[in-house]
Amino acid sequence: MEAISALLSAVERVVPTEEKPQVASLAARLSGVPTIALAGRVSSGKSTLVNALVGAQIAPTDAGECTRVATLYECGAPERFELHPLGDGQPARIRGLAPDDLGMPPGQVDYAVAYTPQSRLRDQYRVIDTPGLSSHEVTSEKATRRALIDFGGLPQPEVLLFLVEGGHLRTDEVDFLRAMGATRLNTIVVISRADVAGDGVLGATDPFDTAAEHAERLAREHNDLARTAIPVAGLMAESAEIGISEAEAAALGRLADLDEFELAEAVERGDDPVMAALHDKVGLYGLVHGRRTACRGAIALSDWLIERSGLGNLHRAINDRIAHTGGVLKARTTLAVLRQLAWTSAARSEVLTLLERAELSAELHCLRELAAMDRLVLSASSSPLIQELEHVLRADNPRQLVGVPRYVGDAELRDAALGRISACRSRKLTVFSGAEREALTVLERSYQLAAGRALG
Numbered sequence: 396m397e398a399i400s401a402l403l404s405a406v407e408r409v410v411p412t413e414e415k416p417q418v419a420s421l422a423a424r425l426s427g428v429p430t431i432a433l434a435g436r437v438s439s440g441k442s443t444l445v446n447a448l449v450g451a452q453i454a455p456t457d458a459g460e461c462t463r464v465a466t467l468y469e470c471g472a473p474e475r476f477e478l479h480p481l482g483d484g485q486p487a488r489i490r491g492l493a494p495d496d497l498g499m500p501p502g503q504v505d506y507a508v509a510y511t512p513q514s515r516l517r518d519q520y521r522v523i524d525t526p527g528l529s530s531h532e533v534t535s536e537k538a539t540r541r542a543l544i545d546f547g548g549l550p551q552p553e554v555l556l557f558l559v560e561g562g563h564l565r566t567d568e569v570d571f572l573r574a575m576g577a578t579r580l581n582t583i584v585v586i587s588r589a590d591v592a593g594d595g596v597l598g599a600t601d602p603f604d605t606a607a608e609h610a611e612r613l614a615r616e617h618n619d620l621a622r623t624a625i626p627v628a629g630l631m632a633e634s635a636e637i638g639i640s641e642a643e644a645a646a647l648g649r650l651a652d653l654d655e656f657e658l659a660e661a662v663e664r665g666d667d668p669v670m671a672a673l674h675d676k677v678g679l680y681g682l683v684h685g686r687r688t689a690c691r692g693a694i695a696l697s698d699w700l701i702e703r704s705g706l707g708n709l710h711r712a713i714n715d716r717i718a719h720t721g722g723v724l725k726a727r728t729t730l731a732v733l734r735q736l737a738w739t740s741a742a743r744s745e746v747l748t749l750l751e752r753a754e755l756s757a758e759l760h761c762l763r764e765l766a767a768m769d770r771l772v773l774s775a776s777s778s779p780l781i782q783e784l785e786h787v788l789r790a791d792n793p794r795q796l797v798g799v800p801r802y803v804g805d806a807e808l809r810d811a812a813l814g815r816i817s818a819c820r821s822r823k824l825t826v827f828s829g830a831e832r833e834a835l836t837v838l839e840r841s842y843q844l845a846a847g848r849a850l851g
């Protein structure tokens with residue numbers, strides 16, 4: 396986002412010396428890796444998926460309620476955990492990751508930052524893990540709301556992974572998503588624990604097929620909030636990413652000829668420690684369906700686990716979001732923080748003038764598209780204009796934006812853009828809500844700018 400970088404440079408020039416570091420840190424954040432946040436109910440598999448995404452066991456996981464404070468995982472060394480208390484207290488630093496004893500009640504913690512030298516955190520994304528929603532602990536849910544809705548000290552994420560088990564979002568989940576500004580641009584619904592969906596591994600239908608049906612239904616029912624829903628088995632993904640040894644693959648391969656019901660019974664009995672350890676790692680689905688692949692060694696097994704678990708699909712969806720809309724979402728966050736800074740700045744009026752000028756510029760028209768989409772999601776969530784705005788925001792060039800083939804000439808492009816503009820104008824006469832009228836005004840401008848850009 397060159398327009399935002401230019402704005403930050405201009406702001407840095409007008410603010411006094413003591414305010415320059417804040418502006419510089421915003422510029423660093425703008426050029427840094429994007430942030431992914433995970434949210435969902437207690438025990439839906441968020442922390443397990445954090446580990447799979449980072450490729451290391453950094454977030455504690457447990458069958459019971461586990462994560463108590465919202466934690467940003469960021470690349471850094473030495474490994475350390477920084478606890479930011481509510482109020483004005485200084486952060487407490489603890490060596491190592493995820494200490495058993497926080498040294499203060501979780502209810503007094505605002506958020507934590509865990510620094511660990513992982514290459515994916517350095518090169519691809521930072522990750523925020525959150526306590527479960529609908530927790531018995533009121534403070535846990537409050538911590539998640541503070542992190543993802545109020546954006547206290549944690550960065551606003553460019554991508555939200557919302558974990559759901561089954562094929563429905565509950566009303567409180569939809570409310571949470573709307574409150575945190577979830578849209579088709581930034582949200583991916585994950586149908587989690589897909590390896591145990593439906594009737595389970597030994598049922599008539601493969602759990603991943605059941606999870607895929609859930610995903611389809613959910614994306615259809617909530618297409619204002621999520622462009623895609625992806626079934627993922629975080630446990631299988633985590634094991635593949637953290638590492639499967641040749642010895643483990645060989646042990647799994649030795650189970651290849653066992654009848655699957657016998658295998659399930661043996662797991663149930665729990666008297667074979669090797670089998671129990673394998674089960675902990677890849678679950679019953681991994682045992683039953685991975686054992687033949689395991690005969691071909693650890694690499695073949697982990698490749699299979701990554702694709703079968705859905706982690707491959709999830710990575711592709713995340714990369715798609717970051718590539719198409721990461722920039723505009725980051726630009727929006729930067730402007731929001733800059734506006735806050737402006738109010739306390741000694742150069743307030745200069746900074747506000749710069750901000751206003753930038754916001755009205757053609758380069759940042761995408762922010763108006765984004766704002767129009769947010770309003771629609773809140774007040775006219777079934778409007779087809781949500782998809783049209785999404786298309787416009789994701790377009791890489793004017794032809795794609797207007798919806799004409801790449802090879803058409805400028806005159807044809809202009810005619811198509813004019814057609815879209817007049818369609819927007821006539822639709823404005825038939826829509827009822829203010830949000831839709833506003834969206835049409837914004838879209839009209841998008842098509843004008845596209846035609847203008849193509850014609851130089």
Ligand SMILES: Nc1nc2c(ncn2[C@@H]2O[C@H](COP(=O)(O)OP(=O)(O)OP(=O)(O)O)[C@@H](O)[C@H]2O)c(=O)[nH]1
Pocket residue numbers: 436437438439440441442443444455456457458459460461462463525526527528587588589590591627628629630631678
């Ligand atoms: N079968 C199966 N179990 C999973 C999967 N993902 C996580 N689990 C298990 O589910 C339990 C909860 O996982 P966590 O990752 O701690 O869940 P969480 O959402 O972080 O939980 P809280 O932090 O308490 O909200 C653990 O026992 C995991 O091993 C999965 O894909 N398949």
Ligand SMILES: [Mg+2]
Pocket residue numbers: 441442443455456461462524525526
């Ligand atoms: Mg957790």
